[in-house]
Each structure stands twice: as C-alpha cells, then as structure tokens.
Amino acid sequence: MPRSAVGQSSVREANLAIVLQTVCGAPEPPSRADLAGRLTMTRATSARLVDELVEGGLVDEIDPLVPRRGRPARLLLPGSGVGALGLLADTDKVVARVVSLRGDVLAQVRRDVDMIGLDPDEGLAHVARAGREVLDAAGSVRVVGTALAIPGVVADGRTLVRAPNLDWTDVDLAARLGPVGRAGSLLEVGNEADLAATAVVEEAPGRVGPWPDFLYLSGTRGVGGAVVSRGRVVTGEHGGAGEFGHVCVDPSGPVCPCGSQGCLERYAALEPLAAAAGLRPDQVGSIGERAAAGDERCVETLAHLAWALSVALASVVNVVGISSVVLGGHLGRLEPYIRDDLRARLDARVLGARWAPVQVQAASDTSSSPADGAALLVLRRLLEHPVGWL
Amino acid sequence: MPRSAVGQSSVREANLAIVLQTVCGAPEPPSRADLAGRLTMTRATSARLVDELVEGGLVDEIDPLVPRRGRPARLLLPGSGVGALGLLADTDKVVARVVSLRGDVLAQVRRDVDMIGLDPDEGLAHVARAGREVLDAAGSVRVVGTALAIPGVVADGRTLVRAPNLDWTDVDLAARLGPVGRAGSLLEVGNEADLAATAVVEEAPGRVGPWPDFLYLSGTRGVGGAVVSRGRVVTGEHGGAGEFGHVCVDPSGPVCPCGSQGCLERYAALEPLAAAAGLRPDQVGSIGERAAAGDERCVETLAHLAWALSVALASVVNVVGISSVVLGGHLGRLEPYIRDDLRARLDARVLGARWAPVQVQAASDTSSSPADGAALLVLRRLLEHPVGWL
DNA sequence: TCGAATAAGTTTGATGGTAGAACTTAAAAC
DNA sequence: GTTTTAAGTTCTACCATCAAACTTATTCGA
Incomplete structure (x- = not known):
C-alpha cells in the first residue's frame, strides 16, 4: 500500500x-x-x-x-565515532555492548545475574546499570540508540508480551528501561533468538554475510530460533515466530509444559538432554566428547537428538524452503558430533534435498550475540535512514 | 545491498x-x-x-x-483495456483466463484434459491452444504478459525443476510455451499453490484483501500450499517452499512415497481420505455431509483429519508466527465440518494462541484460482513498474 | 629535476522533476 | 443570475542529479 x-x-x-x-x-x-x-x-x-x-x-x-x-x-x-548500545537480559546474565558503525565492539560489560524470580523493574535495573557502565567506558562515541534483547515474545519492537523463563508478562520494556534507553533517539526491543540470528546475518553493520537465508536454532533452557529470509528475520504477525522448540516431533511423545505432546524442546533442550545422558545440565556441552570417547549412553543421546532435530527441521524446511541450518547454544556445541547424522536424516526427509541439499553449521559463539544483534538492529535503522543524524 | x-x-x-x-x-x-x-x-x-x-x-x-x-x-x-493472460496446467485440466487491470475476467477457457502421461510438449500444446483461444476472445484488450501456474517446483520464475504428478523434470517452460508466452513482454512461471494463494491475497490487481498474512493449504491429489507474509508468497531459496504435504505428523505413521514416514499428505490428500472413509476419491467432498447425516466412518475420518492438520499446522504456526489458515481444494470443501475441532486443537498446540487465536477459513473457489493468481502476478509487475507500458 | 601521464576530486551550467500559489472552470445553492 | 465550492491548470521557483570541463596530487620516465 x-x-x-x-x-x-x-x-x-x-x-x-x-x-x-x-x-x-x-x-x-x-x-x-x-x-x-x-x-x-x-x-x-x-x-x-x-x-x-x-x-x-x-x-x-x-x-x-x-x-x-x-x-x-x-x-x-x-564512522568509528558512531555506535549503538546493545543490551541482553537473559535468565542467568546481563550483557551490554557498544558496537561502532564499523562493527568494532568499543566497550562491553557482562555480568552473571540470576534473573529468575526478579520482577521486571529489578531485572531491568541490572540491565540499566550495565548499560550505563559501557556508555561511560565508550566515552566520546556518539550512541545513536539502544536495543534490548530478551528471551520472550515482543510486539511492535517495544513491548514484552510474555517471557516464560523470566515469568514476565506485558511489560513496556521501552518505557521502563529508563535513561539508558534514551541514549540516542532509537530504542527497540527484540527477541533474543531473533537478534542472535541478526548477528549471524550481518558480519558488520550493513555487511550481509554469506548466508542471507537460514534457520537459526538455539538450544538453551528451551529451544528457540528464527527464520531468516533474504537477510531479514521473519517475525510473524505478532512477533511470535521462531518457536522451534514447539514443533511437534512425535504426537505421542513426552508431555510438554506448553500443553502439547512431543515438542522438540522435550528432546533438544538442556534438561532433557542431560537426563537422557545421565549428566548434570551444565555437562551437556561435553556429551559430544564423551560419546567420542565411547560412552554408550551419550552416543545414544546424540543419535536420538539428531533424529528429533531431523524430524522437526525437515518439516520446517519443506514449508519455508530454506535449507541452511545454523545451530547455536548447546546445539551449536554438539553440532560437530551430530552434523553428518543430522544431514543424512534431513536429506532423506526433505523433499527438495536432491537439488538443494541441507546445510548444517554451528554458530561460532552465542552467549553475547543477542547483544551484538541488538546493536546491529539499531545501526541498521541508522543505515536505512541516515538523514536524521547529519 | x-x-x-x-x-x-x-x-x-x-x-x-x-x-x-x-x-x-x-x-x-x-x-x-x-x-x-x-x-x-x-x-x-x-x-x-x-x-x-x-x-x-x-x-x-x-x-x-x-x-x-x-x-x-x-x-x-x-484501465479496463489492459490485462494479463493467466494459464494453469493441472493434472486433469487446463485453464486460461484474461484478467483486466480492473480485476474482471474478460475471457476464459477451461478444458478437462488428462495431462498425466503427456510429455511437456504435448501438455504445453493444450495450454497454448487454450491461451490462443482466450486471447482471441479477449479481442482488443492489450495483454501485457502471461504467467503459467504449474503443480511443481519452479526456479527463477522460468524453469520447472520438478512436477511429480505430471512427471516432468527440468523443463524451461518459459521457452517452450511458444508464441502465447510472448503475448506482451512479461512471462513468468509459478507454482500452482503459490499462485492460488496470490489470488487469495489480492481481491483485484493492487488491492490487497483483509488477510495479508496466512497459511494457504490446498488439498488435491497431494497437499500443497504457501506461506503468505505481508501480502507476499514466501518462495524460499530455490522455490521449494510450501510443501505442507510433507510436514511430519507422526514419525511412526504411514510410509510416504517421498521416502519419509507420517507426512501430512498421507492423512489429508484425496486418496487416503477416500480410503479412510471407504469412498471413491471423487466422493471425498461429500464426507462432510455424510458425517453430518450420521455416517460413523466419515465422522471418524474427519476427526482424524482435523487431528493430523492440527499437528502439522501447529508446528508451522509456531515457527512462522502466522495464525490465519486458509484451506482450499477438498480441504476447503470439508472446512465447515472440521473448523471447530481444528481450531480447538490448534489453540491447544499453538504457543501464542492466547493472544493470537488461530483463524481457520475456507477459500471460496479453488479450481481456477491458480490461473487468476498467474494473471495477478503479471499485473503486479505492471503496477510495480508502469513506465514501460506508457 | 622536470614534464607527461593518470586518476581523484571540484566547479559550472543544463536538465528534469516536484512544490507553491494564483488562476480558470464547472456545477450546485441561493 | 450571482455566489459558493471544489477540481483542475498554468506558471514560476526550487532542488538534486547529470555532463563536461577544469584543477589537483601523485607516479613514472627521461
């Protein structure tokens, strides 16, 4: 129109x-x-x-x-003197980064905070403090705006509808972020996985990397992700896209807290994997090495994971026609050990695999990338409409 | 870039x-x-x-x-004197329509042809003949271009990669369509379901209807469809998007010719439905009425169909964040009888259903809409770039 | 050391498109 | 028949790009 x-x-x-x-x-x-x-x-x-x-x-x-x-x-x-503030409010940590238009991280703060149980104002206070500190550290840089990444559904780039793991509902984050949010005139809020995917798309502000189309799948407490098409994250009608964790793997599978059955999350999230391998959640990253060392239970766990991922991803690939998959979080960590198995299973299930074989890759790092993606989002706005800053 | x-x-x-x-x-x-x-x-x-x-x-x-x-x-x-030629080569029929910029169907030919078994040149000859006839019938209308809808994967808007039901592979349809393809200077080829969805989006050329975002699901011999986001069909990297028929409903379900197991097609396509209801394929449309009249087997068939659709669609809705579903083909015909059941099951499975309940609708007609969509596609090009025609 | 070659950046006027404001036109209301 | 209203037209001003000549800064070769 x-x-x-x-x-x-x-x-x-x-x-x-x-x-x-x-x-x-x-x-x-x-x-x-x-x-x-x-x-x-x-x-x-x-x-x-x-x-x-x-x-x-x-x-x-x-x-x-x-x-x-x-x-x-x-x-x-x-310009190296122009940048944006990217913030991440995660369940277990807070990250703040100032990224320049050139793509350099000019300052960074990363702090372990147990956010679970905190109410929005308490949690945001931690975020705001980290933000103020990096702004101080970044010194004379002109900050054009701020963006906040949060593990939840965000509407209109401003309001958190629901963050299940933080148990926050209907929070106008943009308004409650305080003065840090007003560093520069741009302010946006986005989903953590969406912004992590944004950081995968763009190597630096305005420089789109080699994969403009991919499915980003991030394993953490849950399993989130994003569909990236033509270099843009698909957010859906109401910002509720990317819930890979609740793609159905097996309708008669284990019950999921979401009310459904056999969701991917029940196979690929941190806890189910730990349980399957007989390990603590913080040991999940080592399942690959253990399997390589001959641990039968870990071998089986990986095979089951690859199977579940293949069922879920094949369905998505068949529908959206995007055949590159980038794995982040602990799934990225395990990717080298399931890559071949997963790819073979996907090729068997994906209809177009003959002429467009499915690619599987691991995202290099993951823990701070939502903050990078947040900064990139702001800088993208700047690139799209530079007149206001001249 | x-x-x-x-x-x-x-x-x-x-x-x-x-x-x-x-x-x-x-x-x-x-x-x-x-x-x-x-x-x-x-x-x-x-x-x-x-x-x-x-x-x-x-x-x-x-x-x-x-x-x-x-x-x-x-x-x-x-302008009423400007239009486009939309063609449809289906497995059992050929349709040609001239649609004006005003949205009127100025001329139409529809002919039952058993295309299965014909090679591309034979099949396209039928299409070309129908095209010539409507062009004659449309008389003095200035036709700016032609588009062809075909039940298969199309690359670059020109080449058919593979049409499984027609058993055509790697055909440069744009080149082989002959003079009819050169009526006007625009020529495009598109997937049948994608173009049917296009016809759902636009009520008339340039007039986007009330649903700019929806999932279109069309039941025929197979189950195809399209993801429509912001008024545009999502084609994916290589044109292979929209294969709803091969979303996995149950990984231990019936074997599918695609090589996988439990694909939606095995539950919702014409033949499996007919078998489940104990009817001939051409009687599938009447399952709804039979169920309403008390036929137990039809009641069960519909319940099973709604279940399978809900599993498959919920996964897709969770990933792409689009919560309107339009059903076409025999699924559209059956929609009134499964709507409530389907919607309830979807609401239980879709994560964001609380704030964005899933909508289910039937597309009014279906059999000629790919041809309309083809014409609309050409007219959209005209609207985007009118200078060439002045 | 000096001039020719080369390529970057600058100046000048022409072109083509929209903005603004005054003007003309066609019909209804009184 | 005059007034009012609103559509459409004409004319000038303005602004951004284009084209081409011109200036500047450096390397290369004699």
Whole structure:
C-alpha cells in the first residue's frame, strides 16, 4: 500500500542511505570515485553526498595505504565515532555492548545475574546499570540508540508480551528501561533468538554475510530460533515466530509444559538432554566428547537428538524452503558430533534435498550475540535512514 | 545491498507507480484531487501523472455518478483495456483466463484434459491452444504478459525443476510455451499453490484483501500450499517452499512415497481420505455431509483429519508466527465440518494462541484460482513498474 | 629535476522533476 | 443570475542529479 509520494528530497535521502550502505557493505574501503562508478552516479554527486556523511561523522576518511598511479584516493570507512548500545537480559546474565558503525565492539560489560524470580523493574535495573557502565567506558562515541534483547515474545519492537523463563508478562520494556534507553533517539526491543540470528546475518553493520537465508536454532533452557529470509528475520504477525522448540516431533511423545505432546524442546533442550545422558545440565556441552570417547549412553543421546532435530527441521524446511541450518547454544556445541547424522536424516526427509541439499553449521559463539544483534538492529535503522543524524 | 543510485527520473517512475497502485487499491474511484491529498503531492503533480497514465490506457476516466457541490471530479479507475493472460496446467485440466487491470475476467477457457502421461510438449500444446483461444476472445484488450501456474517446483520464475504428478523434470517452460508466452513482454512461471494463494491475497490487481498474512493449504491429489507474509508468497531459496504435504505428523505413521514416514499428505490428500472413509476419491467432498447425516466412518475420518492438520499446522504456526489458515481444494470443501475441532486443537498446540487465536477459513473457489493468481502476478509487475507500458 | 601521464576530486551550467500559489472552470445553492 | 465550492491548470521557483570541463596530487620516465 503506497502511503506517500516521492519528492526530490527523497532522492537525496535515498542516495545518502545508498552511499552509506555501500561504504559499510564494501569489503575494501572505497573512494568517492569508486562509489560513483559502482552506483552509476557522477563523481560530482558522489562527492557531494560523501562530504555530507563525513561532515556528520557517519563516514571517516583515511589516506590510502598502497601508493598508486594518479591522484591518491581518499578512502572511506564507516564512522568509528558512531555506535549503538546493545543490551541482553537473559535468565542467568546481563550483557551490554557498544558496537561502532564499523562493527568494532568499543566497550562491553557482562555480568552473571540470576534473573529468575526478579520482577521486571529489578531485572531491568541490572540491565540499566550495565548499560550505563559501557556508555561511560565508550566515552566520546556518539550512541545513536539502544536495543534490548530478551528471551520472550515482543510486539511492535517495544513491548514484552510474555517471557516464560523470566515469568514476565506485558511489560513496556521501552518505557521502563529508563535513561539508558534514551541514549540516542532509537530504542527497540527484540527477541533474543531473533537478534542472535541478526548477528549471524550481518558480519558488520550493513555487511550481509554469506548466508542471507537460514534457520537459526538455539538450544538453551528451551529451544528457540528464527527464520531468516533474504537477510531479514521473519517475525510473524505478532512477533511470535521462531518457536522451534514447539514443533511437534512425535504426537505421542513426552508431555510438554506448553500443553502439547512431543515438542522438540522435550528432546533438544538442556534438561532433557542431560537426563537422557545421565549428566548434570551444565555437562551437556561435553556429551559430544564423551560419546567420542565411547560412552554408550551419550552416543545414544546424540543419535536420538539428531533424529528429533531431523524430524522437526525437515518439516520446517519443506514449508519455508530454506535449507541452511545454523545451530547455536548447546546445539551449536554438539553440532560437530551430530552434523553428518543430522544431514543424512534431513536429506532423506526433505523433499527438495536432491537439488538443494541441507546445510548444517554451528554458530561460532552465542552467549553475547543477542547483544551484538541488538546493536546491529539499531545501526541498521541508522543505515536505512541516515538523514536524521547529519 | 544497494545496487544503483536514484535520479529524478526514478522519482517520476516511482510516483507513476504509486499513483497507479493507489488507483487500483482504492475502494472507491478517486479523483486527481483525492490522490493529491492522499499521497501528499500537489494537485498539479497528481494531474500530470494521472494524465500520463490515462494517455497510456492504464487508467480510465469516468464521469461522477452522484452530483456534488463544486466542479465535478473526473473519477479514475484501473484501465479496463489492459490485462494479463493467466494459464494453469493441472493434472486433469487446463485453464486460461484474461484478467483486466480492473480485476474482471474478460475471457476464459477451461478444458478437462488428462495431462498425466503427456510429455511437456504435448501438455504445453493444450495450454497454448487454450491461451490462443482466450486471447482471441479477449479481442482488443492489450495483454501485457502471461504467467503459467504449474503443480511443481519452479526456479527463477522460468524453469520447472520438478512436477511429480505430471512427471516432468527440468523443463524451461518459459521457452517452450511458444508464441502465447510472448503475448506482451512479461512471462513468468509459478507454482500452482503459490499462485492460488496470490489470488487469495489480492481481491483485484493492487488491492490487497483483509488477510495479508496466512497459511494457504490446498488439498488435491497431494497437499500443497504457501506461506503468505505481508501480502507476499514466501518462495524460499530455490522455490521449494510450501510443501505442507510433507510436514511430519507422526514419525511412526504411514510410509510416504517421498521416502519419509507420517507426512501430512498421507492423512489429508484425496486418496487416503477416500480410503479412510471407504469412498471413491471423487466422493471425498461429500464426507462432510455424510458425517453430518450420521455416517460413523466419515465422522471418524474427519476427526482424524482435523487431528493430523492440527499437528502439522501447529508446528508451522509456531515457527512462522502466522495464525490465519486458509484451506482450499477438498480441504476447503470439508472446512465447515472440521473448523471447530481444528481450531480447538490448534489453540491447544499453538504457543501464542492466547493472544493470537488461530483463524481457520475456507477459500471460496479453488479450481481456477491458480490461473487468476498467474494473471495477478503479471499485473503486479505492471503496477510495480508502469513506465514501460506508457 | 622536470614534464607527461593518470586518476581523484571540484566547479559550472543544463536538465528534469516536484512544490507553491494564483488562476480558470464547472456545477450546485441561493 | 450571482455566489459558493471544489477540481483542475498554468506558471514560476526550487532542488538534486547529470555532463563536461577544469584543477589537483601523485607516479613514472627521461
């Protein structure tokens, strides 16, 4: 539905955004002339736009490193003095990071906090304190906005509808976050797994990595995830997408607290895995090594896990047509030990596997990535609409 | 990834598209002044753009019906002399329709053909003949392009990768369709279920109906469907999305020809339903009435169907966060008889059902809608980029 | 050391599109 | 028949990009 017409000021705004995005997305720092060539605009126009971005601090100029024939180009990099604050309120910890437009983590605080049992105001106080500390540490950086990652369903990018593990319901997080939320003018709240997936998509602000389409599956206390299509997280109508944990593996399987039966969570979450392997939950990460060392029970546990994942994921792959799977959390940790089994089972179950074999990968790290993703989300807004910050 | 900069010609193109889309999407025919107000452009600009569209036949002018104070407005309607050819090659029939920009079916041919066993050239000859006939019947209409709906996986909107029921593999349909495909300069091929879903989304070209997000599930020989998000069909990385028929209902369920076990298709496709009810496949549509009349076996069949659908759909709803379901084909026919049961089971299985209860609906008709959807697909291209046709 | 070659960046005027405001037109209301 | 209302038109101003000539900074070669 078209809302509004386009004027020539929109042209300038659009081109500013395009130039900034190109600078951020480029593998090598481009010059004004490079941009002109790549974007089919004249050098005059490119220079005009770049000058404006440099003036506003969104783009930095550096002198060329390798000498070349001709007048040396002034190379352009994303502004290092501009960043965003990414926050994570998890069940067992709080993370705050300031990430620059260049993708550098300028400051970070990570603190173990048992959030379970805390009410929203108490929990958010921990988050806000961590946020203030990194803002201080980041010093002179211009922070354009804040985003908060939370393990729950978020509506409209502002309100927490329900976070089952924290037992928080209907909290206007954006309003209750206090002054830290007002660092910069952007403020967003997002689902933890969605934002972790965002961090997988973008290697740096505006630079989309090699996988624009994948299913992200994160194993923690529960099993969450996200569907990423064309570089964007699919949030669904009401923000309730990505509940991989409650895909049905076996309708006559174990009862799930959600009221259903045989949910993936009952096979792949931390506790069921620990129980199956006869270990403590914090030992789940070692199941792979134990299995490799010959522990029969762990071998069986992994086989059962691969089976359950294959049933659930095959259904999803058949419906959304995305055949790359990225595993995070303890599932990422176990991925090397189930990869081949899982892939073989998926190829047998996925209809299109003949021409698009299913890829399985582990996300490198996981514990802070929702905070990175939160910062990236804010910076993405900046990249989409830079005019306001010039 | 930004490809190219924006110039002022893009402004004109964008505004032409916006004006045309607004004319097509408006519930009541607007005037030039209405458009100016709604799109925040001046009356001067709106008039200039509209004149160009009228000149090119994409917009028609009519005199106002109800007299009003002031100078009477000339009302604007989508051009009735412009249309697209939608084709459907199904297993048992061929359909060809010319649909105008206004949404009217200007001509139609529908012919029962047993396509099973025919090779692509033989089958496409039937399609092409039907296409030629409707083009003749449509007479002076300017046909901007053709689209073909086919029950199979389509890549890049051109090539059929695999149509299991027709047993066609790797056919460049766009090339082999012959002159009918070159009626107008647009030519696309799409999956039958995807295009049927497109016809559900758009009531008329450019007019998105009340459900921009839904899962479309169509029961025929198999069970296909589409995920529609924000008014767009999700095609996946390689066009292989929407295979609802192979969502796993029960991993220890009946064996499926796909190589897996307990696929939804084994519970909800025509033949399994007929077998369960002890009827011929062509009698499946009457299971609802028979059950209502007290036929125990049909009652049980419907209950089992609702159960299987609920298991499969709940998983999908939990992952993609879309909680409206539209049923087509024989599933649409049976929908009134399973609706309540299905909805109750879904609400029990869907995690977010508390704040977003699952909606279940039947698509009104089904047999020709892929052809309508095909035509709508072409007309959508026209609406997105009208400059080429002026 | 100096000039030619090369390529980046800058200036200038032309072009094309929308914005704004005054003007014209067509019909109903009085 | 005059007034009122609102649609549509005309004209000028403005703004962003384009095109092409021009300036600048460096390397290469004599």
